[in-house]
Amino acid sequence: MHIGVCTVELYIPDSGSLKGKRQVVKSIKDRVRQNYNVSVAEIDGLDLWQKAVLGIACVGNEKRYINGVLDKIIGFLQNHHSVELLKYHIEFL
Secondary structure, three states, X not given: OEEEEEEEEEEOOOOOOHHHHHHHHHHHHHHHHHHHOOEEEXXXXXXXXXXXXXXXXXXXXXXXXXXXXXXXXXXXXXXXXXXXXXXEEEEEO
């Protein structure tokens, strides 16, 4: 069994309040969970209006499969219209 963990830092340029940020982050988390069957949580930047840090975890039998899933999620976030992907880090446990 392998565990892949991805930490993603996002910039939300159109957010003018915490409420607006939470709507965008909730939408992203729900879509990532639904489309890729992974666990997602906001882990840092909770009090900042335009920054969010997400933790994404995936469990599987093969590192190659997990890496593929996490790469697809990164691609989804890079193409998302309401956020900018600042940086990300993928780690295997």
